[in-house]
Amino acid sequence: MSSEPDTDGQRADQTRCTAAVLEATPDAAVVSNLGVASYVLAGVEDRERNCYLWGSMGVTTPVGLGLALEVDEQVTVLDGDGSTLLSLGALATVARHDPSNLVVVVFDNGAYATTGGQPSGSELVDFAAVAEDVGMRSFEATSDEAFVEAYAAALDHDGAALVACRVDPVDPESRPPLDFPHVARRFRDAMDGA
Amino acid sequence: MTWESDVVDALVANDVTTVAYLPDSAVSSLVDRIEGEDRLDTVRLSREEEGVGVLAGAWLGHGRGALVCQSSGLATTINALASLSVPARIPLLALVTRRGDLDEFNAAQVPFGYGLADVLDTIGVRNTSLEDPADAGRRVGMATRTAFSTREPYAVLLESTLTGAKDEF
Numbered sequence: 001m002s003s004e005p006d007t008d009g010q011r012a013d014q015t016r017c018t019a020a021v022l023e024a025t026p027d028a029a030v031v032s033n034l035g036v037a038s039y040v041l042a043g044v045e046d047r048e049r050n051c052y053l054w055g056s057m058g059v060t061t062p063v064g065l066g067l068a069l070e071v072d073e074q075v076t077v078l079d080g081d082g083s084t085l086l087s088l089g090a091l092a093t094v095a096r097h098d099p100s101n102l103v104v105v106v107f108d109n110g111a112y113a114t115t116g117g118q119p120s121g122s123e124l125v126d127f128a129a130v131a132e133d134v135g136m137r138s139f140e141a142t143s144d145e146a147f148v149e150a151y152a153a154a155l156d157h158d159g160a161a162l163v164a165c166r167v168d169p170v171d172p173e174s175r176p177p178l179d180f181p182h183v184a185r186r187f188r189d190a191m192d193g194a
Numbered sequence: 195m196t197w198e199s200d201v202v203d204a205l206v207a208n209d210v211t212t213v214a215y216l217p218d219s220a221v222s223s224l225v226d227r228i229e230g231e232d233r234l235d236t237v238r239l240s241r242e243e244e245g246v247g248v249l250a251g252a253w254l255g256h257g258r259g260a261l262v263c264q265s266s267g268l269a270t271t272i273n274a275l276a277s278l279s280v281p282a283r284i285p286l287l288a289l290v291t292r293r294g295d296l297d298e299f300n301a302a303q304v305p306f307g308y309g310l311a312d313v314l315d316t317i318g319v320r321n322t323s324l325e326d327p328a329d330a331g332r333r334v335g336m337a338t339r340t341a342f343s344t345r346e347p348y349a350v351l352l353e354s355t356l357t358g359a360k361d362e363f
Contacts, residue, residue: 029254030249040270050282051254054281054282055273055276055277055281056246056273056274056277056278057248057273059243059244059246059247059250060247060276061247062243062244062245062246062247062248062251063247063248063250063251063254063278064251065237065244065247065248065254066212066214066248066249066250066251066252066254066255066257067249067251067252068251068348069235069237069248069251069252070211070212070252070254070255070257071254071256073257082212086242087241089240089241089244090240090241090244090247092240093237093240093244097237099229142233159208180281180282181282181283181285181345183282184254184282184283184284185283187252187254187301188253188255188256191254191255191256194255
């Protein structure tokens with residue numbers, strides 16, 4: 001792990017990495033950030049256990065935390081660099097409670113891709129180092145193969161873990177259902193309940 | 195019995211499972227009581243806005259959540275309430291220490307604290323003020339029931355007449 005800006009240019013593919021998440025953890029509850037993370041997830045597979053957010057930027061990882069503390073099943077968050085930057089403090093909250101069934105994936109495309117691709121400034125931010133510094137375990141990936149390994153290691157870790165994955169920006173045409181209460185109700189119904 | 199223990203009893207009686215909070219002197223006695231209640235899980239936040247997400251997650255996992263914070267902290271949650279809780283129909287109960295009105299000494303607490311109810315009304319979050327300690331448990335119980343029955347967030351504003359304002363005069 002290094003605090004040097006990553007300028008080597010190697011990037012993973014967000015669509016293939018999202019598919020790898022569903023392949024490795026087919027029953028996981030997946031909470032996806034508004035915009036690209038949700039669009040990609042909906043295109044890979046529109047599952048009942050996908051909780052797509054349509055708003056509340058910066059609150060995606062907290063939704064995953066609350067869910068992971070409530071249920072025993074695997075919870076995976078698909079967050080973005082812009083949303084994570086908006087609430088870096090949330091990682092400290094995750095570390096404080098440290099549920100072992102939570103993995104936070106930060107797909108870092110370096111841009112506010114949903115609003116036109118303006119630079120997010122994330123090239124100066126080492127998300128894996130930030131996560132480690134506040135007490136989470138973290139892993140990094142800049143290729144699809146490395147992501148598969150990093151996600152597996154994050155699942156194995158006995159505590160909350162973050163996977164920081166540099167990806168190329170994508171602009172998928174797929175969209176989750178626009179009926180937001182339906183998305184939430186369908187997801188909740190698919191969770192078994194205590 | 196204190197109003198704080200009445201409130202905690204009302205939360206437990208109405209199946210609240212999780213309380214997310216940021217510490218605040220005005221609710222420290224309530225938070226202490228919550229922390230001491232085995233039937234409530236607690237989540238300490240770094241920023242109140244996170245609490246809206248955490249409690250949405252709790253509800254999606256079949257729990258019931260309450261947020262405890264000060265009015266200035268609720269100010270950080272407006273985007274999350276207005277773009278997650280309200281439009282997705284995800285309920286929570288908020289217990290908010292209201293600064294900015296009677297006995298307020300700090301001008302920085304006034305604009306949002308005094309305007310809190312108007313802001314909540316504008317984004318479609320129902321709310322009620324709580325001033326009488328004798329009524330606290332009953333009204334918090336009623337607020338909890340309507341929040342989770344209607345699947346909407348609901349805020350109970352704990353006024354300075356209930357909690358006792360900071361004495362800086």
